[in-house]
Amino acid sequence: MNCKGVIRELSNYIDGELDPGLKTELERHLEHCEDCTMIVDQTRKSVEILCDSRPVELPSDVRSRLHAALSKKIGPGQT
């Protein structure tokens, strides 16, 4: 596998969705290619950082309107 092949399979690799044969080929390439190793590690890290990001709290006025709409739908005083 060459560098282009590594990039093409990068997402599948970090998701653990790569066919075992291709995975072996890819890891063999990583053993001697510092650039691809860096790209793989940084992309995996980037995904982890994104996964770890937390949603901001719902603005109170938006939340109030949501629950008012639900109350209207479900019944007064229910939510």
Place this chain on the structure above:
Amino acid sequence: MLDAIFIPEEGYKPEFWGILSTLSTPNPHRLPSSIAREDEHLLVAAAKKGDATAFEELVNRYEDKIFRLTKNITGNHEDAEDAMQDAFLKAYSHLQDFHGDSRFYTWLVRIAANESLMRLRRRRPNQFSLDEPVEGDTDLMPRELEEWGPSPEQGCAQAELQAILADFIEKLDPEFRIVLILRDLEELSTQETAEALGISVPAVKSRLLRARLKLREKLNRHFRRGTLN
């Protein structure tokens, strides 16, 4: 297809289901999701029997995340609020259609994503298409390569990192943004994402790869010198 009001039922299977079902594999790089708590199915069962308090608990549990989803997809506060509200209202109305074959949260995300997409398409008609063929892979090789250090994210405050990610998502093209949000923020599987968007698994994977490479590129500009720009 995506413009139609769409409430995904548990039994819903697209034409390419046979292919999809063979490709569903876990994502070992992720920690187990904290989204689906053990009592979720009990709350859903109670809500289906008419327990409004149980449904309220589900809303309280997921409202922050669903608002983040609708905001990220629509890029517009007003549309995000409307999409979120309609998603919860439709989820309540169609609760009997949910049979528990998947997580309730996944079902809810699919409804919210569809509500958001309808609004995005209405506001930006003809500006993007999720249905286009998978692009070629001729120009994917990253050009900016610099060392980050072992824990680059620790070099900046959480709020700054959140701002960087928010800016990145906002500026990402919708066809990449939506896939990245569903896969990496909402933790839907490739198969679930394909179903939710009505596109093929290869199309999801192609867009996800590009989106992740763009994310690495964005973070590289902030992490390469070990400090924020």
